[in-house]
Amino acid sequence: MYFDWITWGIWSMGFIILVMWIIVPIKEFLKLKRERAAES
Amino acid sequence: MATIDIVIVLVFLGITFYIGSFFYRWVGDPDDFMVAGRKLTPFILAAVIAATNVNLYSFIGQAGVAYKHGIAILWQTWTGNMAIVFSGLFIIPIMRRLRIRTIPEFLEQRYDKRVRTLVGVLWIFRLAFWLGVVLYTAVVAAQAITGIESFAFWIFVFAFVAIVYTVLGGMWAIAFTDVIQFVFMLIGALIVLPMAMAAVGWMPGLIEKLPEHALTLVREEGTYNWKFILAIFLLGIQWASVDQGLLQRAFGAESTRTVAKGMVLAGIITTPFALLWNLPGLAASVLYPGLENADQAIPILLADMLPNVVLGLVLCGLISSQLSTISGNLNGVATLFTNDIYESLRKRKATSKEVLLIARVMTGIVGVFMIGFAFLVPKLGGAVEAYLTVIGIMDMPLFIVAIVYGLLWKRATSTAALVGYLAGAAAGIFGKFFLEFDFNSTTFLGAAVALIVTPLVSFISRPESEEKVAVVWRARQISDEEIESGQIYHIIPKTPRGRLSMLVFLSGLVLFLLGVFLGSGGYAIASWIAVIGMLVYFIGGLLRVYLE
Numbered sequence: 001m002y003f004d005w006i007t008w009g010i011w012s013m014g015f016i017i018l019v020m021w022i023i024v025p026i027k028e029f030l031k032l033k034r035e036r037a038a039e040s
Numbered sequence: 041m042a043t044i045d046i047v048i049v050l051v052f053l054g055i056t057f058y059i060g061s062f063f064y065r066w067v068g069d070p071d072d073f074m075v076a077g078r079k080l081t082p083f084i085l086a087a088v089i090a091a092t093n094v095n096l097y098s099f100i101g102q103a104g105v106a107y108k109h110g111i112a113i114l115w116q117t118w119t120g121n122m123a124i125v126f127s128g129l130f131i132i133p134i135m136r137r138l139r140i141r142t143i144p145e146f147l148e149q150r151y152d153k154r155v156r157t158l159v160g161v162l163w164i165f166r167l168a169f170w171l172g173v174v175l176y177t178a179v180v181a182a183q184a185i186t187g188i189e190s191f192a193f194w195i196f197v198f199a200f201v202a203i204v205y206t207v208l209g210g211m212w213a214i215a216f217t218d219v220i221q222f223v224f225m226l227i228g229a230l231i232v233l234p235m236a237m238a239a240v241g242w243m244p245g246l247i248e249k250l251p252e253h254a255l256t257l258v259r260e261e262g263t264y265n266w267k268f269i270l271a272i273f274l275l276g277i278q279w280a281s282v283d284q285g286l287l288q289r290a291f292g293a294e295s296t297r298t299v300a301k302g303m304v305l306a307g308i309i310t311t312p313f314a315l316l317w318n319l320p321g322l323a324a325s326v327l328y329p330g331l332e333n334a335d336q337a338i339p340i341l342l343a344d345m346l347p348n349v350v351l352g353l354v355l356c357g358l359i360s361s362q363l364s365t366i367s368g369n370l371n372g373v374a375t376l377f378t379n380d381i382y383e384s385l386r387k388r389k390a391t392s393k394e395v396l397l398i399a400r401v402m403t404g405i406v407g408v409f410m411i412g413f414a415f416l417v418p419k420l421g422g423a424v425e426a427y428l429t430v431i432g433i434m435d436m437p438l439f440i441v442a443i444v445y446g447l448l449w450k451r452a453t454s455t456a457a458l459v460g461y462l463a464g465a466a467a468g469i470f471g472k473f474f475l476e477f478d479f480n481s482t483t484f485l486g487a488a489v490a491l492i493v494t495p496l497v498s499f500i501s502r503p504e505s506e507e508k509v510a511v512v513w514r515a516r517q518i519s520d521e522e523i524e525s526g527q528i529y530h531i532i533p534k535t536p537r538g539r540l541s542m543l544v545f546l547s548g549l550v551l552f553l554l555g556v557f558l559g560s561g562g563y564a565i566a567s568w569i570a571v572i573g574m575l576v577y578f579i580g581g582l583l584r585v586y587l588e
C-alpha cells in the first residue's frame with residue numbers, strides 16, 4: 001500500500017497543533033479560573 | 041444533509057453559546073469586555089489570532105482560487121502569517137505598552153482628536169462592511185453544502201449566536217470560544233485533507249494530473265504571480281499593524297512579551313494549516329473540473345465525499361471559522377464606537393458601568409448593520425472583490441500615517457496625518473472607480489499618495505509638542521510594568537542570543553525576497569528559495585521571543 005509522506009507529514013503537523021491547542025488552553029483556563037477565585 | 045448532521049451542528053452551537061455566555065460573570069468593567077482584562081496568555085492569544093485570521097474565505101474562497109489558479113494563492117495566507125510575526129516583534133509591543141484599546145486611540149496620543157475621530161468613524165463602517173462580507177460568505181457556503189436554502193435560517197445560525205455571546209461575555213467569551221472554534225476548524229480540515237488526496241491518488245496523482253503552473257508557488261505570469269506576493273506581503277504588514285479585529289485581541293495579552301510570543305506562534309501555526317485547506321482545492325480541480333463558479337469547488341467536494349456525522353463535524357469547523365471572525369469584529373466595532381466616538385462626544389467622563397452598557401448595546405446594533413450589509417455584498421461583485429476594494433482603498437493610507445510616519449518620524453503633524461489619510465483614500469477611490477485599476481495598483485496608488493502628501497503637509501504645518509511625541513517614543517523602550525513583572529521584551533535585541541536570532545530572522549526575510557524576485561525570471565528554484573526563506577524567518581521569530 002502506498003504511503004504519501006507529504007500529505008501525512010502535513011496532516012501530522014496539523015494534528016500536533018490540534019493536540020497542543022487542546023491541552024495548553026485548558027491548563028491556562030484553569031489557571032486563570034484559580035487566579036480569579038483567589039482574587040475574589 | 042441528514043438529521044444527525046443538523047443535530048451535531050445544533051449541539052455545537054448550543055455548546056458555543058453556553059461557553060460564550062459563561063463568561064458574562066467574568067466581565068466587570070470595560071477592560072474585561074474589550075480586552076479580556078489584559079490577561080490573555082501566549083497559547084490562548086495564538087489560537088485567538090489564528091481563529092480570527094482563518095474564516096470561510098480561507099476554506100471556500102481561497103481554496104476556490106487554488107482550484108482555478110493553482111497553489112500560488114497559498115502566499116496570501118503565508119505572507120499574512122509572516123506579517124503577523126513582523127508586527128508581533130516590532131509594532132504591536134509598542135501599542136501594548138501604550139495600554140490602548142484601539143488604533144484611533146493611538147492616533148490621538150500621537151496626533152490629535154480630529155485624526156482619532158475621523159479614522160474611528162471610517163473604521164466603524166469599514167468593519168461593519170467586512171462583517172457583512174463574512175456573513176454573506178457564510179450563508180452562501182452553508183446553503184451550498186447543506187442544501188438548506190433558507191437565508192433567514194443561516195442568518196440566525198451565524199449572526200444570532202455570535203451577537204448574543206459577544207454582547208454577554210465580550211472579549212473573554214470571544215477568546216475562549218475562539219480556542220474551541222480553532223480546534224473544530226483543525227478537526228474539519230484534518231478530516232477533509234486525506235479524503236480529498238486519496239481520491240486523486242495522493243500527491244503523485246495530483247502532480248501527474250495537474251498542469252505544472254498549478255503547483256508552482258512563485259510564478260512569473262498569471263494573476264497570482266511574484267508581484268502579487270510582494271503586494272499582499274506589504275498589505276499583510278499593514279493589516280497586522282492596524283486591523284482593529286486582530287489588534288484588539290493582541291491588546292488583551294497579559295504583557296508585552298506575551299503579545300510578541302502569541303503573535304509569532306499564531307503566524308507559525310496557521311502556516312501548515314493553510315495547506316490543509318488549499319490542497320483539497322487543488323484536488324477538487326482534478327475531481328470536478330470545469331466548474332463555472334470556483335467557490336463551489338469545496339462545498340461540492342464536501343457534499344460529495346463526506347459521510348453523515350463526519351459532514352456534521354466538518355460543518356461545525358466551517359461555522360467556527362465564521363463565528364470567531366464575526367464575534368471579534370463585532371467587539372471591535374463596539375469598542376471603536378464606545379472608545380473613540382461616544383466618550384469623546386460626552387462633556388463629562390462616562391462611568392465604567394455606562395461605557396460597558398454602551399459597548400454591549402453597540403455590539404447588538406452593529407450586528408443588525410452586519411445583516412444589512414450582507415444583503416449588499418452580491419451587488420458589489422461578490423465577496424472577495426468587495427473586500428479587496430475596501431481594504432485597498434482604506435487600509436494602506438492608515439498604515440502610512442499611523443505606523444510609518446506615526447512611529448518612525450517625529451516631525452509628522454496632526455494636520456498632515458489627516459490630509460495624508462484622506463488624500464490616500466481619495467486616490468484609491470479615483471484609481472479604482474475612475475481609472476479602473478486592479479487591486480494591486482489601487483493599493484500602491486493610495487500608499488504612494490499618503491507617503492508623499494503627509495511629509496509635504498508636515499513641513500508647512502506646526503510641529504507637534506515634544507511632550508506628546510515623547511509619550512509614543514518612550515513606548516519603544518521597555519516599560520515600568522515590564523520591569524515590575526519581569527516579563528521584559530526588547531524590540532531591538534540587547535543580548536548576543538537576541539542579536540543572533542534577529543540575524544536568523546533577517547536572513548530568512550532576505551532569502552524569501554530573493555526567491556520572490558527570482559520568480560520574476562521564471563527560475564524553477566525560486567519557489568524553494570522563497571519557502572526556505574519563510575521557514576528561516578519563522579525560526580528567527582521564534583528564537584527571538586523565546587531565547588532572549
